[in-house]
Amino acid sequence: MSSPLSTADAQRSASPIARHRALESLWRDPTGWGGFAAVNHSTIGRRFMLTALVFFLVGGVLAMLIRAQLATSGAGFLDSETYNQIFTMHGTLMMFLFAIPMLEGFAMYLLPKMLGARDLAYPRLGAYAYWCYLCGGLILLGGMALGLAPSSGWFMYTPLSGAQYSPGVNADIWLIGITFAEISAICAGVELITSILTLRAPGMRLDRMPLFAWYVLVTAGMILIGFPPLILGSILLELERAFGLPFFEVTRGGDPLLWQHLFWMFGHPEVYIIFLPAAGMVSTMIPTFARHPMVGYRWIVASIVLLAVASFGLWVHHMFTVGIPHLAQSFFSIASMLVAIPTGVQFFAWIATLWMGKPVWRLPMLYLAGFLFVFVAGGLTGVMLALVPFNWQVHDTHFVVAHMHYVLTGGLLFPLFAAVYYWMPHMTGRMPSERLGTWSFWLIFGGFNVAFLPMHLTGLLGMPRRVFAYPEGLGWDAINMVSSIGSFVMAMGVALFILDVFVHARIGRLASRNPWGAGTLEWAMPTPAPSYNFAALPPVDDRDPLWRTPGLGGDLAGGHGALATWTPGVRETLAVDIVNGEPTHVVRLPGPSYMPFAAAMATAVFFLCVLFKLYMGAMAGAAIALALFIVWAWRTGADDRTRITPEQSDTLLPHTHVSGTPGVWGVGLALTANGTLFAALLFGYGFLWLIAPNWPPAAFIAVSPAWFAGAAAAAVLAWFGAKRALRAEQRGRIATREQGVLLCGAGGLALAGCMGAILIGAPPARAHAYAATTSVLVGYIILHAAVGLVFSAVSWRRGRSTQHVVLTGTDLRLSLIWWRYVAVTALIVVAVVAGLPYVEPLR
């Protein structure tokens, strides 16, 4: 028996309520235990935000313990080891488990709504990212609860974090937990980039995109490039700690400075990864309250891009005191000062927007004003720290602690609290309390400045960071007491803020549909937002569509827009041309699935077994995770069995019928992150060769050149085979396609074999950093060849399956992208490993 809304005509003429019910049943997540299968972006975004809030509160309690300890001179109530664990966990929680996941959560929740889409591009990947984040965070919190928290600082400098000086499991907990959480961030980065570039409302050109989307787009790109160096550093340090491979140990050719480089290649961009989305929120809220479109749209976009690129050229300003030549320091000093310019451009644009408009003073504006003041102060001390001689004077003092907190609290916390108030009606349908919000602002703002402004002075008076006690009589006592009082006042403000949000989310005044009078699309829907976002997707012809068409929300609820009809059981959203915003095809998104949760649990088994050195268990976990990923990939697109019919020639086709699908973007972006990790590994190889003191090694690799030549030839063969298979499939030549896949597989096997022979011929990996880095480079290629073989096997088997009708060769296209990457990296490894003994005399 057919449903009353089973035909397109019936769906078009359905009432808004009937349409809402039908779409809600299609898009909503299951409840109860079914929540483990949730994939909807609103649910995942909210989970990220709530979990990050919990980590923030734990980090805040640790901050209170730190300030209680330092309030007076003498030994206080904490011993040095406990204090070390507390400040390490405070930094780790705030930087890795609060700031970035909170902003990712906001982006995941808001972006489809702002862009006029119904979901993100990879709903299951988003769910997997969440579970990975939760598990990584729980590993760290579990370690702390058991008294096994890391204690080497949130930057884990070697040799302090090495096996000799941190013999327990504490440092391993940090390395494993953070790597797990960073995998989550990279998954989220891939998802956000693809979604912003391809899933938007019809007509939303690049120059009509909300600025928040630009900010998140650039930030997600920074995550892909910024996080892999730390993941690599964590892997190398874990290899050193667990297996004795020397990378950072001087006596065997390593260098602790390599860790500092890898950490800060991540660590400095991280500051901007935190700041940029928050600045995106500011750029969204200020035009709303100024009642004026954002001034200098193009210059803001240019500033974001410049800030992102320049932030990768600053990392050495954290290392000015380690003995780098003055000229090199000047490169980084100038770059550090350079970033003040794009930041200033944004500030002037915000001020100009307020100047040009007719500002209205609502609660979020209070926090935005706090942001403008605090962040400018932090930026100014940042320019001071960029000056090398000043940096030498205050390095590792409380001046740096004060600067860092002005930047991060100013650049993140104030915009974030403004954003919570601003979008609270959207998420809950209720308004916050202006009175409680104002009180909490003044407590936070006043407390923060009382806590951290005097800290500049203690720093200038010479008080070092990371000390659990200090003697009296140095002039630090009174200032520290003031700082501690200020921090507790700030904590009261934060508590009041949380109370306000949670209480008024339940009993607050009901919000109207667009309570702040915003111009962006997320307000063109009922509040709290429905799971499908838009009943019909909005046509966009302006940067502020709601200011141009105030009644847009009602029109969309009535089905006036694109994708106003639906196929029962199928979740659909529009894909558009990246630049022009013209609709190109319909993306069919997967519904609720336990697969992300199961895959994350298998990944957790792998990481926990590595942590406790149960390597057989770790291999089992990895094998289960791989099997689950194969099942996950196998099911993707398998239900799109229809061929294109003549009647469909006037329709937008589903993504399985066109090229440039989300899968291609996903693999390309994941390989971008992977390529950065590889580049960081090459940097490490070159760094140790040039800088580490105990080089050259006693022996270089002694392998027949034939193995290197064989590896190079095999890599090219695998690439060629993958290309041949794809071409044959596109031309419908099944037999040639099979030959191509076989050729590719043979090339991949030969590549792994040749690299294995090279690995066997290398000196023992524990002997010297040269042998250790060589082994990691060669092992990297073997691992990638093995994954490539799985890739090829799956695409070959799917191609033969009657369940999957191959129309665009997407599987083989993905396989080709992978093999091309493997071939290029393999050729580089061959050149580097075979060539190093010949260039050694240069050193």
Added chain:
Amino acid sequence: MTHRHDIAASRGNNERRFRFRFGGGLRPVAGLALWVSAFVFLYGGLSVGCRAALSPAPLLNTDSVTLWLSGVWLLHVIGAAALLYASWRRRDDPPRHEGGAAGFLERLTLSLDGIAIAAIVAIGVPILLLPPCS
């Protein structure tokens, strides 16, 4: 399934298509990529040059590391100038009033190329002022 005529109204009819190819898509950040390249080659070249203890060069009464670094710097400045010139010539192609997204990207490219050459010049100036290996 959505019919094309349902969303036809949302399309701009005076827009040039700007296909997002690898080259076209990354052109706006080409100038900044050159800045990254200058940074890598200057910092890396300085490390290699100082480690290899290149001998003093008789030319221009300076040391060979400074000479090499100046050459690398100059090449990057020339490259950035070429990019800026190319984007300056295309600044009104298509004209501003009908440019749409393509015009936006052209002008964004011009802005970023201008910023890039200034940044490349700025980071290289100390090469002329400081001894390289001390």
